[in-house]
Amino acid sequence: MESFGARLHRAMDERGPLCVGIDPHPELLARWGLADDVDGLDRFARTVVDALGDRVAVVKPQSAFFERFGSQGMAVLESTIRQLRNLGSLVLLDAKRGDIGSTVRAYASAYLDPSSSMYVDAVTASPFLGVGSLAPMFELAAEHGGGVFVLALTSNPEGASVQRARGADGRTVAQTVLDEISQLNAGAEPLGSIGAVIGATVGDTGCDLSAVNGPLLAPGLGAQGATAADLRVVFGSAVPAVLPAYSREVLTAGPDPAALRAAAERAVAECRAVLALS
Ligand SMILES: O=c1ccn([C@@H]2O[C@H](COP(=O)(O)O)[C@@H](O)[C@H]2O)c(=O)[nH]1
Numbered sequence: 001m002e003s004f005g006a007r008l009h010r011a012m013d014e015r016g017p018l019c020v021g022i023d024p025h026p027e028l029l030a031r032w033g034l035a036d037d038v039d040g041l042d043r044f045a046r047t048v049v050d051a052l053g054d055r056v057a058v059v060k061p062q063s064a065f066f067e068r069f070g071s072q073g074m075a076v077l078e079s080t081i082r083q084l085r086n087l088g089s090l091v092l093l094d095a096k097r098g099d100i101g102s103t104v105r106a107y108a109s110a111y112l113d114p115s116s117s118m119y120v121d122a123v124t125a126s127p128f129l130g131v132g133s134l135a136p137m138f139e140l141a142a143e144h145g146g147g148v149f150v151l152a153l154t155s156n157p158e159g160a161s162v163q164r165a166r167g168a169d170g171r172t173v174a175q176t177v178l179d180e181i182s183q184l185n186a187g188a189e190p191l192g193s194i195g196a197v198i199g200a201t202v203g204d205t206g207c208d209l210s211a212v213n214g215p216l217l218a219p220g221l222g223a224q225g226a227t228a229a230d231l232r233v234v235f236g237s238a239v240p241a242v243l244p245a246y247s248r249e250v251l252t253a254g255p256d257p258a259a260l261r262a263a264a265e266r267a268v269a270e271c272r273a274v275l276a277l278s
Contacts, residue, residue, distance in 0.1 A: 004147030005191035011057040016268035019058035021247030051257035053087030098126035105136035122147030131180040155199025155220030185213040200226035209238035222249025228270035
């Protein structure tokens with residue numbers, strides 16, 4: 001099967017460098033005139049899927065907002081994933097999973113095994129138990145053409161105290177994560193399938209991104225304060241590998257599908273302009 005890196009590279013070429021999140025915050029449900037219940041969740045997700053699923057490269061449902069409604073919310077998530085796949089968007093589930101390796105194997109089955117009802121193109125993962133503990137995800141991703149985005153430098157201000165801390169060899173934790181991702185992606189063309197998450201809010205990363213050879217997911221744009229122009233500051237010459245991610249910035253334009261599409265088009269145009277300067 002074609003690798004996730006290759007599929008993502010093509011999707012970004014064809015549809016533009018943009019990932020839109022489905023984050024049904026209670027405030028957004030209210031703003032859209034929807035109830036804060038499973039029906040509201042379902043209508044919110046369907047509206048985003050119908051408006052953007054056939055034109056955005058990657059759609060990123062935020063698992064937390066579905067999980068808060070229990071098994072019914074998870075059923076909506078499964079149906080959202082199915083609809084997105086039918087419309088051609090790559091689905092990146094933002095679940096930030098991580099655990100000891102034997103448990104990570106179960107997470108891998110849940111998200112990266114094609115026989116699972118929650119099968120997605122890629123999933124986010126936390127390396128706090130060591131990047132090596134995520135090996136079962138990397139293995140299943142490689143087997144089935146999936147991808148994994150590993151947290152490196154997150155967009156929230158609290159992340160820095162852990163992620164910029166230095167180990168005995170002088171490297172930051174973030175650089176150590178990136179170096180392990182580089183090894184996993186070595187030699188992959190046109191792009192490796194193991195990505196890194198680096199917030200657009202983080203300023204100078206202090207990291208060497210030159211060998212990552214995988215997609216760099218950049219959340220933090222819009223609602224968290226970063227702009228497309230910040231992508232150049234954060235990513236420098238690695239900017240062509242950046243997948244900019246917006247959630248609330250685009251979602252607040254809804255529920256009108258035309259307004260959602262216009263917001264996504266604005267975001268992709270701004271990002272394209274920055275990425276084209278490289
Ligand atoms: O470092 C990270 C990693 C993940 N996220 C997630 O992205 C979206 C951001 O939403 P906005 O509305 O665009 O702020 C959200 O689902 C986060 O959990 C992140 O923000 N930063």
